[in-house]
Amino acid sequence: MNRKSIIIGLMLSLALFLLSTPSSAKPIKVLAQFPMSGPVGSLPEFGWGFIDGMDYINGQGGVNGKPITYFLEDMRYSPTVEVANFTRYAAAENRDEFILASGYITGGLKPLIDKVNKEERIPWLDGSYSTEIFGPEGGPSKYPYYYSLGATYGDQFRVLLNWIKEDSKGKGKVAIVYSPTEWGRDPLAMARAHAQKIGLQIVAEEEYAYTATDATSQVTNVRKAKANYVFYHGYSGAAPYTAIFMKTAKQYLKKATILGTHYTTGRYPILIAGKAVDGMVGAGCRPQEDEMDNPMVKMAHEFAEKYKRKAGVKDMFLYMEGLTYALIFHEALSRADKAGELTREGVKKALDNMVWDYHGLFAGRGFSYKSHTVPTVRIYRGQVQKEVAKGGRKIGIGTWKPLSPWINTDVELK
């Protein structure tokens, strides 16, 4: 064999190798966005949970042997940043490869309605629980590519209003303190309608701004209206304004019960507002971080241990949130791949037909994605015994105790 035939042979081998590469080996690309900095504070736990989840998934063989390439972005709690991030990836990446995306804020969903649902037609999972987008006026028929990872704020209000009716024996006077934002105002119409339907009075509605240094006038107005159940909605539990509201409300509204929705029903309000959170009732779309009998919570703790995150995690809920995104990404992609359709449409079909128990996240209760929400809510009550000095700080020590089983809002509220 002379040199010429060797070169020809090598070139032919190379050509054969390139031609024989299976089409299924195309990269699988996904985009995840979380509010890791900005007005809610520094919350890197979101990103850590997602990175560790993806690392684990890829370590286990990814999507049936194919690794997932992920892009992780900090959307800084800003709709503009979220929209810009997605637009950049949508422009730069190949449609066949970039097949799943996520966001975290209602303000980002709205400007992307046409881009996601008509132009790109890419499945989009979101931390927004917008009633307008995912409730009866929106939903899969109007926004087919949008999916939420929790029950809508409207449904959370309905669950809590039902609880108030039961707790007050129908005599509850309700006030709503909400943030002057899209997500703050989002459940108001549904809350008013449901309160009227079940015979509860809404006696006050107060806006309380993110820039507030004082909540006295809101709280005294609520007191004047003689409300005995006060919703605090549309806020991060991690920010100083939540501590201001909770501490002020605790003093002025001694006989009232404060109620929160998903993002204020967690460890952070206890840490920063301490005993002021004692007795608060909240709706949660995930289990609390200390429910160690829950397989998913246990798994999140094990992950944090394995990936040496424990020391840095201030709120395990946030870490678990990042992890749940990674897991649902994996589940949807794997189902699409098994169906032989690892495309945007295939992932959408997989999500639409998904019936899953989320690694036991809801105590064994499965959910279907028919309404494009994960329609499960549980009512919790905050129990804070004391504030103790720990690591140079004085923090609240307490927990959230379940007051109800997991409620499927698609089934049990309709």
Add this chain to the structure above:
Amino acid sequence: MTDLIQTVGAGLLIGCVYGLLGLGIVIIFRASEAFNFAIGEFLVVGSFLFYLFFFDLHLPFLLALPLGLLAAGALGALIERLSIKPLLGRSPLSMTIITLGLASVLRSSVQLIFGAHSYSFFLDLPDISLESENLLFPSERVWAGLLSVVAFGFILFFLFRTRWGVAIRATSENQAKAMAFGIDARFILLLVWALSSMCIAMAGVMISNFGALSYLTGIAGLRAIPVVLIGGMDSIGGALIGGLIVGLCEALVGSYIEPWGLVGFKDVAPYLLLLIVLFIRPYGLFGTVKIERV
């Protein structure tokens, strides 16, 4: 009537804190005619310095507070030496613009050192809540009002009853004349920045005690703008009166106007009031009227 007393009382208590914030602006303006736009960042840094003494080193409040304020004063002096002193002799506008840059540097430094998350803030001072059947002034509000007034009194005493205070006032009146009388105007400027930082830190500690402390707490510093413009940029008494007016305005609007459906009006009202005051008295209620002929 009880309701009005409740509203007015709450407004006056927070107004005292605003007055202290305003004083932090006024004493710098009197000495150098510069406006400190980094007030929010000074508030956060000062509060964190107190935090270190009280929560990290577990010093008693009566020791941690003066130490925290002294540290805030020292930091204010250091900042003056590094960023303001080189501008002596230049237009006050240059100093004002420098404070905008200072705000960015301080905000980023706080996030770098302390992170961007909230720190719980429980001072646990003795309970001095004022409470009757329909009235309630929570303990931390009463403490905030009391300590702000005490701090205000200390500053007044320093300015009007000590040699350094006289020197500061002399420099504020006329820098060239003061220097001719042997007053070191450079040192006076340093002293003024230290005093201002202490006032702002004191207000910051009180505000943080209402909720929690994070770099976002600095937003409260913006309240000083209507305070000093209403009271008069160069009037020490005007800062207190301006603070009380802004506090009252917020409380009254929040309680009596917002419920009519004008939600969020509470945050705008002090600025509307400011516009009205400026139309009638462009130098503020107690500001010195200056006539410049060109």
